[in-house]
Amino acid sequence: xxKRMTAAFAALVISAGVAGAPGAASAQGVxxxxxxxxxxxxxxxxxxxxxxxxxxxxxxxxxxxxxxxxIIKRDSKAPNGVAAKIDTQELLTQEKVDVIAxxxxxxxxxxxxxVVTAGxxxxxxxNAGTAFITNLSPLYVRxxxxxxxxxxxxxxxxAKYLHAKTAVVAxxxxxxxxxxxxxxxxxxxxxxxxxxDAIPAGGPEATPDFTPFFQRAKNEHPDVLFVFxxxxxxxxxxxxxxxxxxxxxxxxKLIGTGDIVPDNMxxxxxxxxxxxxxxxxxxADLDNPQNKAFxxxxxxxYGADSTPDFxxxxxxxxxxxxxxxxxxxxxxxxxGAAAVKSLEGWKFASPQGPIEIDPQTRDIVMNEYLDQxxxxxxxxxxEKVLATFHNVKxxxxxxxxxxxxxxx
Amino acid sequence: MSVAASPADDAAAAAPIENPAARALMRRHRxxxxxxxxxxxxxxxxxxxPDYLSFGxxxxxxxxxxLSLDLALGYAGIITLGHAAFFGAxxxxxxMLATYxxxxxxxxxxxxxxxxxxxxxxxSGMVLLRTRGLTLLMLTLCTMALLEQAANMAAAYTGGFDxxxxxxxxxxxxxxxxxxLYADTQYLFAxxxxxxxxxxxxxxxxxxxxxxxxxxRENILRMHxxxxxxxxxxxxxxxxxxxMAGVAGGLWAQTNAYVNLSALGLDRAxxxxxxxxxxxxxxxxxxxxxxxxxxxLEHFLAQIYPTAWQLGLGILLVFxxxxxxxxxxxxAEALWRRYSGKLSRRLRAERAAP
Numbered sequence: 001x002x003k004r005m006t007a008a009f010a011a012l013v014i015s016a017g018v019a020g021a022p023g024a025a026s027a028q029g030v031x032x033x034x035x036x037x038x039x040x041x042x043x044x045x046x047x048x049x050x051x052x053x054x055x056x057x058x059x060x061x062x063x064x065x066x067x068x069x070x071i072i073k074r075d076s077k078a079p080n081g082v083a084a085k086i087d088t089q090e091l092l093t094q095e096k097v098d099v100i101a102x103x104x105x106x107x108x109x110x111x112x113x114x115v116v117t118a119g120x121x122x123x124x125x126x127n128a129g130t131a132f133i134t135n136l137s138p139l140y141v142r143x144x145x146x147x148x149x150x151x152x153x154x155x156x157x158x159a160k161y162l163h164a165k166t167a168v169v170a171x172x173x174x175x176x177x178x179x180x181x182x183x184x185x186x187x188x189x190x191x192x193x194x195x196x197d198a199i200p201a202g203g204p205e206a207t208p209d210f211t212p213f214f215q216r217a218k219n220e221h222p223d224v225l226f227v228f229x230x231x232x233x234x235x236x237x238x239x240x241x242x243x244x245x246x247x248x249x250x251x252x253k254l255i256g257t258g259d260i261v262p263d264n265m266x267x268x269x270x271x272x273x274x275x276x277x278x279x280x281x282x283x284a285d286l287d288n289p290q291n292k293a294f295x296x297x298x299x300x301x302y303g304a305d306s307t308p309d310f311x312x313x314x315x316x317x318x319x320x321x322x323x324x325x326x327x328x329x330x331x332x333x334x335x336g337a338a339a340v341k342s343l344e345g346w347k348f349a350s351p352q353g354p355i356e357i358d359p360q361t362r363d364i365v366m367n368e369y370l371d372q373x374x375x376x377x378x379x380x381x382x383e384k385v386l387a388t389f390h391n392v393k394x395x396x397x398x399x400x401x402x403x404x405x406x407x408x
Numbered sequence: 409m410s411v412a413a414s415p416a417d418d419a420a421a422a423a424p425i426e427n428p429a430a431r432a433l434m435r436r437h438r439x440x441x442x443x444x445x446x447x448x449x450x451x452x453x454x455x456x457x458p459d460y461l462s463f464g465x466x467x468x469x470x471x472x473x474x475l476s477l478d479l480a481l482g483y484a485g486i487i488t489l490g491h492a493a494f495f496g497a498x499x500x501x502x503x504m505l506a507t508y509x510x511x512x513x514x515x516x517x518x519x520x521x522x523x524x525x526x527x528x529x530x531x532s533g534m535v536l537l538r539t540r541g542l543t544l545l546m547l548t549l550c551t552m553a554l555l556e557q558a559a560n561m562a563a564a565y566t567g568g569f570d571x572x573x574x575x576x577x578x579x580x581x582x583x584x585x586x587x588x589l590y591a592d593t594q595y596l597f598a599x600x601x602x603x604x605x606x607x608x609x610x611x612x613x614x615x616x617x618x619x620x621x622x623x624x625r626e627n628i629l630r631m632h633x634x635x636x637x638x639x640x641x642x643x644x645x646x647x648x649x650x651x652m653a654g655v656a657g658g659l660w661a662q663t664n665a666y667v668n669l670s671a672l673g674l675d676r677a678x679x680x681x682x683x684x685x686x687x688x689x690x691x692x693x694x695x696x697x698x699x700x701x702x703x704x705l706e707h708f709l710a711q712i713y714p715t716a717w718q719l720g721l722g723i724l725l726v727f728x729x730x731x732x733x734x735x736x737x738x739x740a741e742a743l744w745r746r747y748s749g750k751l752s753r754r755l756r757a758e759r760a761a762p
Contacts, residue, residue, distance in 0.1 A: 038714045038715040039710075039714075039715065039717070039718055043715075073714045074710075074711070074714060075710045075714040075715070075717070077710070078670065078675060080668055080669065080670030080673075080675075081571070081666065081668060081670070082466075082664075082670055083710075085462070085664060085666075086462050086463055086466065086707075089462040089589065089591070090459065090460070090462065090463070092589065093458075093459045093589065093590060094459040094460075106569075106570050107569065107570055107571055107668050107670075110570050110571060110573045110666065110668075111571070111573070111664065111666045111668070113573055113574060114573075114574050114588040114665050114666075115588050115589060117588070118587075118588040118589035119589055130570055136573055136574060173560070174568065174569040175563075175568060175569050175570045178563070178568075204569075
């Protein structure tokens with residue numbers, strides 16, 4: 001009896017000590033499990049996100065105090081979810097992390113969803129863009145984007161701003177591409193346009209020869225050719241093929257999501273890219289104080305030729321979300337439900353402009369920008385914002401289309 | 409562990425055979441004491457590393473998949489680069505039945521997976537087993553690519569690239585539910601399935617049927633000459649191998665609770681081939697050794713060096729390709745022969761000395 005009393009007393013003392021810890025002088029360690037593809041086809045994207053996370057910690061050391069972030073990195077390998085799921089499980093059970101973050105590819109987040117739910121820890125999706133992912137676990141919060149956000153706005157503006165009547169869509173044949181197609185088509189046709197052809201243009205792994213796809217589009221004489229390809233080498237090939245086929249002279253405008261003019265590849269596209277119109281939530285030339293500071297700090301840290309892109313901003317906002325949840329829960333971020341709750345409706349001045357986490361869907365609400373590429377007086381390519389669309393929600397979930405509809 | 413005891417063993421017990429060659433042949437297929445080791449290790453792993461069971465499940469599934477490949481490649485000599493076709497068929501069978509709430513019971517689910525994969529193996533085998541060598545290799549690859557593309561195009565049913573998430577898999581025997589965070593039930597279930605399949609496979613390859621497969625691998629003309637129904641045997645073997653790969657795929661889908669295109673890809677087919685060659689093909693236990701070495705190395709190197717782990721794996725594979733063509737087991741066997749040969753020579757010399 002007395003032994004039990006002693007034990008209870010000891011437990012009381014210890015728990016009181018733990019509860020008092022954040023106020024104490026010593027920093028409370030917080031473990032973040034970061035799951036990104038460090039090898040395989042996604043390996044070139046991970047450094048852009050790693051750099052953003054490092055930079056945030058360096059520039060915002062004062063905001064992070066009194067907590068100390070420890071980042072444990074794991075490789076999600078091939079973009080199929082197999083490794084990411086085991087990573088998630090082991091980070092939760094072996095490393096006992098307080099938060100999970102990362103996920104560049106949608107299958108990684110999709111496969112890991114049941115583990116995240118069972119692990120009861122906040123998981124911040126920093127890139128994966130398939131719209132319905134946030135429905136899969138109540139602990140997912142997304143700070144990146146969905147393809148529906150950019151493509152939907154592009155569909156509206158193709159009809160309203162560019163006064164296009166007909167469009168052909170060429171898309172990479174995997175879920176983000178299909179999301180882009182569906183969103184564009186929905187918005188364009190609800191604004192009086194007509195999608196006359198949808199051309200699947202190869203898979204995400206290798207860069208196809210776009211000539212046959214674009215030639216088919218050219219023969220159909222649409223007003224606009226809407227293209228979605230994953231940001232990367234494919235984008236350069238798209239712009240090149242469009243120019244080589246002389247489609248501009250034939251009266252077809254090339255439009256797309258910002259993925260066809262990624263910030264870190266823009267300079268390599270040359271004059272062919274000048275005049276392209278895209279919709280995206282970020283470009284490195286955005287004129288707001290947060291972005292100016294962000295890009296300047298980036299160039300200072302990583303060299304003048306290095307440019308942050310939308311994946312960097314997704315990671316930046318993700319780590320900012322974690323820091324917010326940390327303060328809002330007074331360090332008890334390992335209570336996943338409370339951490340998620342603290343992020344519902346969270347507002348943040350991001351380099352991409354003001355963002356908010358939708359309390360209903362835990363998905364990001366942000367500005368989309370209608371951009372045009374131009375050649376600056378410095379001889380380099382830049383993007384100027386033609387129009388800004390405020391507080392754009394993921395329309396797939398708002399309209400409850402297909403798998404985005406909440407499960408019964 | 410006496411499952412594999414054949415009538416011949418009983419006969420041997422009744423009437424001791426004097427001929428040492430005959431005795432050696434009888435002894436070859438007896439259950440050895442050391443054969444319990446992998447299973448004891450499997451059970452010990454469960455208790456020793458409760459945090460690694462998810463990885464353990466992956467390991468067991470890979471062993472089962474490599475075993476199925478061993479039956480086709482190692483025993484019957486069917487050179488295939490598309491075995492993931494059957495793995496994927498089994499995985500999608502389980503996944504689609506579960507997603508649409510048609511069938512979620514795991515054990516019968518695996519039988520259905522075996523059936524689907526077996527049928528595909530039988531049908532494709534009827535066509536492609538008429539060819540040999542590089543043509544056969546290309547055709548197996550084509551079969552897999554066709555299935556993969558079919559799964560990609562039927563995205564409305566298969567989920568395409570994103571796959572089918574959060575499969576509702578029923579509890580084993582209606583009691584033991586799968587645990588998403590600590591994969592304890594999954595691990596024991598996978599270990600049991602692997603054991604059953606292994607016993608089946610061991611019995612099969614040591615049977616007269618299995619011996620005829622080895623004959624076909626070693627000298628197909630001679631097997632034709634002695635009147636063995638070669639094509640039928642090879643087709644049956646391919647079908648069984650496909651069904652077993654289907655069980656591995658179904659098990660993978662159940663323990664992970666999702667299916668996606670990675671179940672069908674060249675990545676998976678190539679990995680399992682490397683695993684088998686690394687361990688040593690045509691040896692039953694090659695699949696075990698290969699899977700454990702390859703996956704453990706990959707897993708722990710990737711944990712320590714998330715960006716550079718492939719280097720370590722590459723060095724190992726180069727080493728195996730250069731110095732150990734028979735895989736790890738082949739290397740061990742060669743070393744053992746050399747050592748025991750020396751030993752017996754020395755013994756003989758000692759005996760001859762006085």
